[in-house]
Amino acid sequence: MGQESELTPDERFRRSWRGEKVDRPPVWLMRQAGRYLPEYRAVREGVSFLEMCRDVERAVAVSLQPIDLVGSEAVILFQDIFTPIPPMGVDLDFAPGPVIAEPIRSRAQVEALRVPEPRESVPFVFEILRILRRELASRHIPLLGFAGAPFTLAAYMVEGQGSKDFSVLKRMLHREPDLLRKLVEVLTEMTVGYLNAQIEAGAQAVQLFDTWAGLLSPAEYREWILPTHREIAERLDRAEAGFILYVNNGAHVVDAMAESGADVISLDWRVEIAPAARRFGGRVSLQGNLDPCALAAPRDRIFELVRELIAAAAPARGHIVNLGHGCLPQTPVEGVRAFTEAVRTL
Amino acid sequence: MGQESELTPDERFRRSWRGEKVDRPPVWLMRQAGRYLPEYRAVREGVSFLEMCRDVERAVAVSLQPIDLVGSEAVILFQDIFTPIPPMGVDLDFAPGPVIAEPIRSRAQVEALRVPEPRESVPFVFEILRILRRELASRHIPLLGFAGAPFTLAAYMVEGQGSKDFSVLKRMLHREPDLLRKLVEVLTEMTVGYLNAQIEAGAQAVQLFDTWAGLLSPAEYREWILPTHREIAERLDRAEAGFILYVNNGAHVVDAMAESGADVISLDWRVEIAPAARRFGGRVSLQGNLDPCALAAPRDRIFELVRELIAAAAPARGHIVNLGHGCLPQTPVEGVRAFTEAVRTL
Numbered sequence: 001m002g003q004e005s006e007l008t009p010d011e012r013f014r015r016s017w018r019g020e021k022v023d024r025p026p027v028w029l030m031r032q033a034g035r036y037l038p039e040y041r042a043v044r045e046g047v048s049f050l051e052m053c054r055d056v057e058r059a060v061a062v063s064l065q066p067i068d069l070v071g072s073e074a075v076i077l078f079q080d081i082f083t084p085i086p087p088m089g090v091d092l093d094f095a096p097g098p099v100i101a102e103p104i105r106s107r108a109q110v111e112a113l114r115v116p117e118p119r120e121s122v123p124f125v126f127e128i129l130r131i132l133r134r135e136l137a138s139r140h141i142p143l144l145g146f147a148g149a150p151f152t153l154a155a156y157m158v159e160g161q162g163s164k165d166f167s168v169l170k171r172m173l174h175r176e177p178d179l180l181r182k183l184v185e186v187l188t189e190m191t192v193g194y195l196n197a198q199i200e201a202g203a204q205a206v207q208l209f210d211t212w213a214g215l216l217s218p219a220e221y222r223e224w225i226l227p228t229h230r231e232i233a234e235r236l237d238r239a240e241a242g243f244i245l246y247v248n249n250g251a252h253v254v255d256a257m258a259e260s261g262a263d264v265i266s267l268d269w270r271v272e273i274a275p276a277a278r279r280f281g282g283r284v285s286l287q288g289n290l291d292p293c294a295l296a297a298p299r300d301r302i303f304e305l306v307r308e309l310i311a312a313a314a315p316a317r318g319h320i321v322n323l324g325h326g327c328l329p330q331t332p333v334e335g336v337r338a339f340t341e342a343v344r345t346l
Numbered sequence: 347m348g349q350e351s352e353l354t355p356d357e358r359f360r361r362s363w364r365g366e367k368v369d370r371p372p373v374w375l376m377r378q379a380g381r382y383l384p385e386y387r388a389v390r391e392g393v394s395f396l397e398m399c400r401d402v403e404r405a406v407a408v409s410l411q412p413i414d415l416v417g418s419e420a421v422i423l424f425q426d427i428f429t430p431i432p433p434m435g436v437d438l439d440f441a442p443g444p445v446i447a448e449p450i451r452s453r454a455q456v457e458a459l460r461v462p463e464p465r466e467s468v469p470f471v472f473e474i475l476r477i478l479r480r481e482l483a484s485r486h487i488p489l490l491g492f493a494g495a496p497f498t499l500a501a502y503m504v505e506g507q508g509s510k511d512f513s514v515l516k517r518m519l520h521r522e523p524d525l526l527r528k529l530v531e532v533l534t535e536m537t538v539g540y541l542n543a544q545i546e547a548g549a550q551a552v553q554l555f556d557t558w559a560g561l562l563s564p565a566e567y568r569e570w571i572l573p574t575h576r577e578i579a580e581r582l583d584r585a586e587a588g589f590i591l592y593v594n595n596g597a598h599v600v601d602a603m604a605e606s607g608a609d610v611i612s613l614d615w616r617v618e619i620a621p622a623a624r625r626f627g628g629r630v631s632l633q634g635n636l637d638p639c640a641l642a643a644p645r646d647r648i649f650e651l652v653r654e655l656i657a658a659a660a661p662a663r664g665h666i667v668n669l670g671h672g673c674l675p676q677t678p679v680e681g682v683r684a685f686t687e688a689v690r691t692l
Contacts, residue, residue: 167639217637252617271598272564272565293513
């Protein structure tokens, strides 16, 4: 303890992703700015999700809410993973999930995709980040940016919308692998530029969300997903910023996640964290991984689960306490508060 | 090879689940009687799914179709996992997924559940099995029965319908564990009687489908799921019949599956089969595990994938070739044919 007990939240966060000594783990929650908060719903009222993303003032407001309302110790940019997609020439809407007007199925469509300069095509993203960074400076709270991973974006673009099986996507993977590869390459190029512009605008770490990578078998993951993560890990401007990799439903590919070159791998609750911490916690920090549904448990039980989680992750060089997936709309606010409080009072 | 090369399909199947020597693995497909077959759609036409399940003649017809149409080497009873639920006193409908009229949320509702004698409450199930067994005898094709697992049935009954997160179910797990436990116990009781009646009616093996068990963390799985599987494994009449356990999206709980007492564990495509075969293939046979979406691949590629799969599973005492999940409606029939042919011509 000693000196470390006076760490500011941003110092604690930075040390955690770097694998340096800390007094205790930091805590934040995926989708912490969300519908479970009445104050979020108030700001959201009468505005569509897409409008919210482009409305700098509202996006800043909801990004900041979780600090005081639930005791989160990091702020993540309020935005959608699809924000950089329309400027590539792909129309989409939310109904309420993303729906691609013309799903990408042909070579001509892939070749027509543009990779515009993000500072020009989605300037509001960087304005939101710059404002947040200024607001957070005096409070020493770290600021995170994020992007959807290339394969996950490709999955939606090919399938046209969310799906249980993504059979159209997988049909392309099996019948036209070169076409899918080209699409993933274009999206990787876009993602690198988009995340680097976020770092330039003040993000102290960026998280890549690979929501659908877990649909693949371990062999397919190594062929299709791991190289994209590695390329992003190599090309990000990481002089100051950390790189967090999240794969949803990825318990079967955790070993490959640890080879991505990310500073932190963010695990869902299906992953037993103690063996993961022992296996590769020496070379990569861990984030996660309480089941969001567990925040419905009584306060004492949440405290117990958090204590167990932190103890299980202890062999890792660093641990950022988080959920295994985003906060659900029906999550009780008092459960979220208990979660962050349990970490702080450890 | 030698003698084993003259094995009948039912002998090959029986030896495989018992872990005895065979000439080559047997092959069948989950949801092989399904909408991907035009002949299935023809029988289904103008009849609701629930009517189909109770219509002995039609159910027998579609159960048999996959033998000649796609070369499957086992027949599974056409039925739904919810068949035994309405006689317990729970109204449900399909819209098209299952919808429970009054989701189970209270102690009074759980206490009101009945466990009727299945031969009286759903006699058509056993009539279908008896007819199938007679039809299959001369062809030496094995007959499988099945049931939904207690936790999966409980998940639907509490949640009211399918769900991405099953947060209502998990809320009960965290806030009223005793109530959920009581519900799972009643359903376990029902399932044992239902499967034993299927074995009595001619099923040579039964498969338990735990579709939602994979939603739990490994620790929760060991607390909530494994005991139900063990109890069923112990109480089934297994003098002649095999017991196959399938857990959907269960890559993180495969070790616990292997401790269930089942003869065969059926894995989805997220599980790397070679290490599984080495770890516990000596004490349990494996079933699976090609991604159903891979049946969209070109014929040569399907052959290659099947060859790799069989080679990877070789260290196990037995292997039943199957998919990792049910056949999808959009699966090309020629892909299914290539899949069974690849196994036969190995």
